[in-house]
Amino acid sequence: MKKYGFGVDIGGTTCKIGLFETTGDLAEKWEIPTDTSEEGKNILSDIAASLRGKMAERNIGKDEVEGIGIGLPGPVQPDGSVLLCVNLGWKEKNIPKEMGDLMDGIQVKAENDANVAALGEMWQGGGKGCKSIVMVTLGTGVGGGIIVDGKIVSGAHGAGGEIGHITVNPHESVPCNCGRKGCLEQYCSATGIARLAQEALAQDHEVSVLDKAAGISAKTVFDAYKEQDKLAGQIVEKFARILGKGLSNIACVADPEVFVIGGGVSKAGEVLIQAVNQYYREAAFPSCVHTRFALASLGNDAGMYGCVKLVLE
Amino acid sequence: MKKYGFGVDIGGTTCKIGLFETTGDLAEKWEIPTDTSEEGKNILSDIAASLRGKMAERNIGKDEVEGIGIGLPGPVQPDGSVLLCVNLGWKEKNIPKEMGDLMDGIQVKAENDANVAALGEMWQGGGKGCKSIVMVTLGTGVGGGIIVDGKIVSGAHGAGGEIGHITVNPHESVPCNCGRKGCLEQYCSATGIARLAQEALAQDHEVSVLDKAAGISAKTVFDAYKEQDKLAGQIVEKFARILGKGLSNIACVADPEVFVIGGGVSKAGEVLIQAVNQYYREAAFPSCVHTRFALASLGNDAGMYGCVKLVLE
Numbered sequence: 001m002k003k004y005g006f007g008v009d010i011g012g013t014t015c016k017i018g019l020f021e022t023t024g025d026l027a028e029k030w031e032i033p034t035d036t037s038e039e040g041k042n043i044l045s046d047i048a049a050s051l052r053g054k055m056a057e058r059n060i061g062k063d064e065v066e067g068i069g070i071g072l073p074g075p076v077q078p079d080g081s082v083l084l085c086v087n088l089g090w091k092e093k094n095i096p097k098e099m100g101d102l103m104d105g106i107q108v109k110a111e112n113d114a115n116v117a118a119l120g121e122m123w124q125g126g127g128k129g130c131k132s133i134v135m136v137t138l139g140t141g142v143g144g145g146i147i148v149d150g151k152i153v154s155g156a157h158g159a160g161g162e163i164g165h166i167t168v169n170p171h172e173s174v175p176c177n178c179g180r181k182g183c184l185e186q187y188c189s190a191t192g193i194a195r196l197a198q199e200a201l202a203q204d205h206e207v208s209v210l211d212k213a214a215g216i217s218a219k220t221v222f223d224a225y226k227e228q229d230k231l232a233g234q235i236v237e238k239f240a241r242i243l244g245k246g247l248s249n250i251a252c253v254a255d256p257e258v259f260v261i262g263g264g265v266s267k268a269g270e271v272l273i274q275a276v277n278q279y280y281r282e283a284a285f286p287s288c289v290h291t292r293f294a295l296a297s298l299g300n301d302a303g304m305y306g307c308v309k310l311v312l313e
Numbered sequence: 314m315k316k317y318g319f320g321v322d323i324g325g326t327t328c329k330i331g332l333f334e335t336t337g338d339l340a341e342k343w344e345i346p347t348d349t350s351e352e353g354k355n356i357l358s359d360i361a362a363s364l365r366g367k368m369a370e371r372n373i374g375k376d377e378v379e380g381i382g383i384g385l386p387g388p389v390q391p392d393g394s395v396l397l398c399v400n401l402g403w404k405e406k407n408i409p410k411e412m413g414d415l416m417d418g419i420q421v422k423a424e425n426d427a428n429v430a431a432l433g434e435m436w437q438g439g440g441k442g443c444k445s446i447v448m449v450t451l452g453t454g455v456g457g458g459i460i461v462d463g464k465i466v467s468g469a470h471g472a473g474g475e476i477g478h479i480t481v482n483p484h485e486s487v488p489c490n491c492g493r494k495g496c497l498e499q500y501c502s503a504t505g506i507a508r509l510a511q512e513a514l515a516q517d518h519e520v521s522v523l524d525k526a527a528g529i530s531a532k533t534v535f536d537a538y539k540e541q542d543k544l545a546g547q548i549v550e551k552f553a554r555i556l557g558k559g560l561s562n563i564a565c566v567a568d569p570e571v572f573v574i575g576g577g578v579s580k581a582g583e584v585l586i587q588a589v590n591q592y593y594r595e596a597a598f599p600s601c602v603h604t605r606f607a608l609a610s611l612g613n614d615a616g617m618y619g620c621v622k623l624v625l626e
């Protein structure tokens with residue numbers, strides 16, 4: 001194994017770049033803007049220039065770099081190419097080939113960003129020491145990534161780990177962004193929790209600090225929950241019951257060692273884990289009752305970590 | 314790769330044994346009784362004697378055998394050992410070690426029987442040509458096996474692919490064998506379909522051939538369904554809706570290339586696949602709508618096939 005690897009997590013506005021030692025230590029991280037103009041034609045060359053600059057600055061030779069892992073905001077084919085990446089303006093593109101050519105043949109691999117985040121958390125984050133994890137990202141939506149035996153489960157149609165779109169409520173009348181109704185994401189994302197809160201506020205309820213809140217977000221709800229606000233308690237309970245039961249079903253499929261919970265909503269911390277874990281245990285298949293729950297610990301760097309891990313296999 | 318491999322699917326009453334060419338062709342199959350007396354202490358030596366006998370008969374040398382794969386009716390640890398196998402009378406036992414010693418050091422691997430059946434169907438059965446499948450076995454219960462990239466997903470607690478115990482009905486009052494309520498198995502197993510039929514018969518309904526049936530089984534129901542019996546149609550529709558929706562959720566986790574449907578109930582054939590696929594498509598996440606459905610084609614030999622595939626990796 002060579003000494004260094006690069007992890008590059010390409011987002012719609014910035015690319016997060018990490019120089020890692022292949023032991024797993026992050027040596028340095030920085031960001032460059034993502035130039036999505038002209039169908040994103042400069043994105044890879046901008047990244048290549050940045051990596052070359054860093055190698056020159058640190059006097060790192062090409063032969064000291066094990067590889068470059070790239071995370072992309074969209075579906076990625078098994079060979080690392082994309083057919084369409086709306087967020088970057090890309091149409092058909094063979095990332096490992098193009099980036100490899102730009103970097104004198106250094107090995108390049110590419111994967112979906114949610115999947116590399118899961119891989120990163122398994123390697124150096126909340127799932128460290130495990131080989132099989134389910135990562136749940138509670139953000140604007142609910143994303144997921146599944147790692148089995150240290151490998152990403154991308155799925156035959158790129159839908160591996162799309163756990164935000166498990167149907168949890170067949171009676172839902174409001175459609176999800178995916179066009180279906182009753183998806184996990186509709187209740188357990190930041191948006192979903194705010195919606196649960198609006199619904200609770202619209203019904204008869206005891207006086208709550210949420211009555212006077214300027215705007216209701218998942219954070220407002222969890223802050224009130226930590227202050228023992230009763231209404232917030234009901235909202236968190238509903239959220240935790242839906243997520244806990246949903247994860248108990250996922251355990252009957254993937255049976256991970258640990259569920260790693262990340263994304264903005266997970267900043268609520270241990271109280272969130274405890275609430276979800278309680279409902280999970282009540283619903284779980286007997287052999288999976290004791291599956292661990294952990295908070296993600298790499299935050300926005302998870303993708304970068306996972307990217308570099310891709311090339312260390 | 315050597316020329317031969319043995320697949321041994323150990324059940325509670327018989328061991329199914331197959332001699333395979335490593336190309337995937339079954340050269341010969343036979344059965345021996347499973348002697349579960351005295352904590353099953355003779356099971357492995359009986360099998361070893363049978364394998365040795367076959368090798369002598371066919372003049373196959375030890376160096377021509379790639380390995381012996383063994384399927385077991387219970388949870389198997391990642392190293393192929395078992396902690397407890399009630400159906401065979403075994404307590405702690407290291408199968409690869411014991412069987413390897415009995416067979417002059419030929420490579421031995423062991424796995425759970427439902428998982429090897431899935432692997433067998435992927436290799437030479439309904440999922441042939443695929444690397445990622447979800448196998449659904451509709452028998453007395455509902456079993457499952459998940460193969461990702463050609464590898465069995467056993468799970469951290471042996472519950473990988475335990476899809477019969479996904480909760481599909483939170484309002485169920487009758488408990489499942491697992492102690493929980495509303496599991497897929499309670500509606501989609503042979504027993505479950507018979508129960509759906511009893512419920513339908515207990516309600517007001519048009520005259521049905523099922524009214525006069527001596528006993529109601531899944532077969533009776535599907536036979537009546539094929540004859541356009543209206544009540545049977547309602548029962549099959551309910552079964553298919555529950556299974557189709559359940560599998561649509563599994564697609565958001567494992568996203569296989571194909572769902573392979575096996576077990577006794579699947580003898581109903583293409584009509585079953587069509588009914589389930591229809592409800593699956595209605596419920597599926599957009600990128601997984603076109604996931605294929607196929608009937609299992611190896612029947613009771615699937616486990617034997619999967620066993621030998623274990624040792625070809």
